[in-house]
Amino acid sequence: MDRYDPPVVPRRLLLLPGVLLAARALADAPAPADYWIHQASGNVEICPSMRSCPDDGLLRRDVDTGEIVLVTTCTIDGACFLDECVPAGTYQYGLATPYACVVSGAYWYRTATVEGAPPACTRTFPAPEPAGSVPWSEGEQICPPTYGNHSGMSCGCASGEKVLGMQGLAVAAGLALAARRRASRSGK
Amino acid sequence: MAALFPGRRLRLAIVSAVATSATHLLMHLALPQLVPAAWWLLAGEAMALAVEATAYALAGRDLARALVASGLANAASFAAGWLLLG
Numbered sequence: 225m226d227r228y229d230p231p232v233v234p235r236r237l238l239l240l241p242g243v244l245l246a247a248r249a250l251a252d253a254p255a256p257a258d259y260w261i262h263q264a265s266g267n268v269e270i271c272p273s274m275r276s277c278p279d280d281g282l283l284r285r286d287v288d289t290g291e292i293v294l295v296t297t298c299t300i301d302g303a304c305f306l307d308e309c310v311p312a313g314t315y316q317y318g319l320a321t322p323y324a325c326v327v328s329g330a331y332w333y334r335t336a337t338v339e340g341a342p343p344a345c346t347r348t349f350p351a352p353e354p355a356g357s358v359p360w361s362e363g364e365q366i367c368p369p370t371y372g373n374h375s376g377m378s379c380g381c382a383s384g385e386k387v388l389g390m391q392g393l394a395v396a397a398g399l400a401l402a403a404r405r406r407a408s409r410s411g412k
Numbered sequence: 413m414a415a416l417f418p419g420r421r422l423r424l425a426i427v428s429a430v431a432t433s434a435t436h437l438l439m440h441l442a443l444p445q446l447v448p449a450a451w452w453l454l455a456g457e458a459m460a461l462a463v464e465a466t467a468y469a470l471a472g473r474d475l476a477r478a479l480v481a482s483g484l485a486n487a488a489s490f491a492a493g494w495l496l497l498g
Contacts, residue, residue, distance in 0.1 A: 326452070384490070384494050386454055387453060387454060387457045387490055388487055388490060388491065388494075390454070390457065390458060390461065391457070391461060391483045391484075391486050391487035391490065392483065392487065393483075394461055394465065394479045394480075394482060394483030394486075395479065395480050395483035395484055395487070397479050398475075398476045398477065398478070398479030398480035398481075398483060399476070399480060401475060401476035401479065402476035402477070402480075405476065
């Protein structure tokens with residue numbers, strides 16, 4: 225009854241196992257510790273993944289002047305930071321207390337180019353206070369994703385080789401167990 | 413799974429779907445609270461391997477086949493992710 229009959233099975237269905245495998249494998253990788261930035265009329269919303277506003281504040285560094293301010297104002301739902309009436313320029317936005325490294329990768333900051341607030345822009349919160357320094361130097365990334373990272377234990381994360389090695393050991397143990405059982409049966 | 417448990421295909425298919433879903437949820441919802449991020453992947457894959465092998469062994473009444481099935485299925489899944497994301 226359940227005999228496989230290739231001509232009857234639509235070819236698309238043959239792709240299903242591969243699609244399911246890929247979906248499972250892709251879903252094994254969590255979202256990176258990253259920022260989503262949205263701007264409108266000089267107001268910038270910065271939404272950090274896995275953390276929420278106000279946390280320990282968000283730093284904004286002007287790439288051209290080096291000026292740093294601490295943003296502590298939040299959107300109504302508290303999911304994002306709200307930076308109001310931002311002048312035109314290119315800015316780095318990153319959490320004052322940076323992300324810890326995770327297997328899916330983590331970012332110190334993300335860069336955004338702001339078109340600038342219109343002259344009529346009015347604040348609903350006080351302007352951000354100046355801050356001393358940022359915890360990052362060069363490069364947005366704290367650590368790259370290590371899921372399938374061939375270089376091994378970068379950022380302290382488990383490597384793909386170790387995971388595949390462990391799975392290979394399970395297969396080897398199963399085969400050894402089966403061989404031993406077969407040998408003991410034939411010895412009787 | 414069908415090749416390794418030819419006489420119990422339906423039962424193993426159901427057990428496999430339930431076990432994979434359970435380990436997947438555990439890995440993403442519970443494990444991040446219990447294990448440091450640096451060890452999340454290795455600990456999660458080890459947990460999935462062990463839980464799924466146990467489930468297959470109980471359903472298929474064959475530990476050797478269960479270990480091979482769990483090891484191969486998880487390795488195939490992980491390798492697919494490696495190829496797609498690496």
